[in-house]
Amino acid sequence: MTLDTYDATGSARRRADEHWSRRRDLERQLHDGPALRIAALTLRLGLLAQKARHDVGGLPHDIEELQYQLHLIQQELRAVADRIYPPLLHEAGLGPALRELASSASVRVDAGGGRFDPAVEGVVYFVIVGVLAALPPATRTVDVVIRRDADGLALDLGDVDTGQIGAVRDRVRWVDGVAEVGDGLIGTIRVRIPCE
Amino acid sequence: MRVALADDGALFRDGLVMLLEAAGHEVVGCTADGDTLVELLATEPADVAVLDIRMPPEPDGGLSTAERLRADHPELGLLFLSHYAETHYLIRVLNIGTQAIGYRLKEKVGSVEVLSDTLTRIRDGEIVIEPVLAQRLVDRPSSNRRDMLATLSDRELDVLRLMSEGRSNAGIASLLFVAAKSIEKHISSIFMKLGLPSDAAEQHRRVLAVLTFLRSVQDSG
Known part of the structure; x- marks a missing residue:
C-alpha cells in the first residue's frame, strides 16, 4: 500500500470491525470458560448434597445456599456479557x-x-x-x-x-x-x- | 428413567451424567453435538432427551436437533438446559412443542430432587419453564398487553405465573396454601379475562394462557 492510496476511512472502519469482533469473542470466552465451570460446579455440589443427605448438621442446606450464590454469580456474568456483546445479538x-x-x-x-x-x-x-x-x-x-x-x-x-x-x-x-x-x-x- | 443428553461442554456433561446416575436414572447416551444424539436415539429408546441450546450444529444446534427429535419420536420428552435465559429462545422452544418440553438454566438443576422433578414432569407431558423466565414474562408484560393484564388480580397473577412454570392445579394450591377448588376458580377467571375460548380443553387453555404472555412480548416486536 502506498501513501497516496491509503484509505483513512477504510482503516477506521477496519478498526471498528476488529473492536466489535473482539467484544464478541470476549462474550464467547465468558460463556465457554467461567460460566461453564460454574454450571458444572453446581452439579458437583448437588452430588455432594446427595452423599450428605443423612447429615444432621445441616450440610445439605448449606450446599443449597452455596448453589444459590453460584446462581447469583451466573446472573452477574450474564449482565456483564450483555454489556460486552449480547449473545443474542450475535446469534439472532x-x-x-x-x-x-x-x-x-x-x-x-x-x-x-x-x-x-x-x-x-x-x-x-x-x-x-x-x-x-x-x-x-x-x-x-x-x-x-x-x-x-x-x-x-x-x-x-x-x-x-x-x-x-x-x-x-x-x-x-x-x-x-x-x-x-x-x-x-x-x-x-x-x-x-x-x-x- | 432413561435419559440421553447432548452438550458440547465436557465438564458440564460429565457432571450431569454423575448427578443423573446418583438420582437413579439410566443414561442411555451422552454426546457433544446434536447430530450424534439424533443417530443414537434412532436405535436407543429414551424417555427424555436433555439438550444444550448453543451447541453444534451451530449456531443453536439444540433447537434444530430438538425439531428433528420431535418429528422422529413424538413421545420423547425434551429438556433444554442453557446458560441463557432469553425470551427469544423460550418462544422458539414452545414453537417446537407445548407438551413434554422444558427450558431451564444449567445452574438451577443441580440437585437430585430438582433434576428428577423436572424430568418427571416433562416425561408426564408437562411444560417446565425456568421460574426466573416465567416471572419476567408475568412481571413485565409489554405495553400493548398491559391493559389486559391489569385486569388480573395479584392472586390471579400468582396463579398464572405458577401455571407458566407448568404446575398442576394441586401443585399451585399447595404452593399458595389454598384449596384446589379456589385455584380452579382463579383459573377460570384468568381464562375469561384473557378472552380464551371456553370450548377448548382445560390443558389446551392452560397452554394458551401461558402463550398469551409470551406473545405479549413477541407482539411488541
Whole structure:
C-alpha cells in the first residue's frame, strides 16, 4: 500500500470491525470458560448434597445456599456479557436482541432489515441502549424501527429525548454513520449507516 | 428413567451424567453435538432427551436437533438446559412443542430432587419453564398487553405465573396454601379475562394462557 492510496476511512472502519469482533469473542470466552465451570460446579455440589443427605448438621442446606450464590454469580456474568456483546445479538441479530430489552423497558421494536455485520449491529444496539437509559423510567413507549435500504441501515428512534443526538452522532460516526433530529425536546432521531 | 443428553461442554456433561446416575436414572447416551444424539436415539429408546441450546450444529444446534427429535419420536420428552435465559429462545422452544418440553438454566438443576422433578414432569407431558423466565414474562408484560393484564388480580397473577412454570392445579394450591377448588376458580377467571375460548380443553387453555404472555412480548416486536 502506498501513501497516496491509503484509505483513512477504510482503516477506521477496519478498526471498528476488529473492536466489535473482539467484544464478541470476549462474550464467547465468558460463556465457554467461567460460566461453564460454574454450571458444572453446581452439579458437583448437588452430588455432594446427595452423599450428605443423612447429615444432621445441616450440610445439605448449606450446599443449597452455596448453589444459590453460584446462581447469583451466573446472573452477574450474564449482565456483564450483555454489556460486552449480547449473545443474542450475535446469534439472532438486532430484532431478537432488542426485543429482549423490550421485556424490561417500554420499547416497540420493528426490525425487518435482516442481518448486518458485527460492528454495525454492535454500534446500533448500544446506541439504542444509551438513548433508552437517558429516558426517565416508564415515561413513554419508544418506537424503534430498523430497515435495510439501498445505502445500508436505516434506524428511526421515535419519541425519545432529542438531546441525545450528540451521543448518538459520536457512536455512529465510528462506522461512518450520520444522525439527524427534528425540533422539540421529544422527537425522532434518525440514523443512517452505510453498509455493503 | 432413561435419559440421553447432548452438550458440547465436557465438564458440564460429565457432571450431569454423575448427578443423573446418583438420582437413579439410566443414561442411555451422552454426546457433544446434536447430530450424534439424533443417530443414537434412532436405535436407543429414551424417555427424555436433555439438550444444550448453543451447541453444534451451530449456531443453536439444540433447537434444530430438538425439531428433528420431535418429528422422529413424538413421545420423547425434551429438556433444554442453557446458560441463557432469553425470551427469544423460550418462544422458539414452545414453537417446537407445548407438551413434554422444558427450558431451564444449567445452574438451577443441580440437585437430585430438582433434576428428577423436572424430568418427571416433562416425561408426564408437562411444560417446565425456568421460574426466573416465567416471572419476567408475568412481571413485565409489554405495553400493548398491559391493559389486559391489569385486569388480573395479584392472586390471579400468582396463579398464572405458577401455571407458566407448568404446575398442576394441586401443585399451585399447595404452593399458595389454598384449596384446589379456589385455584380452579382463579383459573377460570384468568381464562375469561384473557378472552380464551371456553370450548377448548382445560390443558389446551392452560397452554394458551401461558402463550398469551409470551406473545405479549413477541407482539411488541
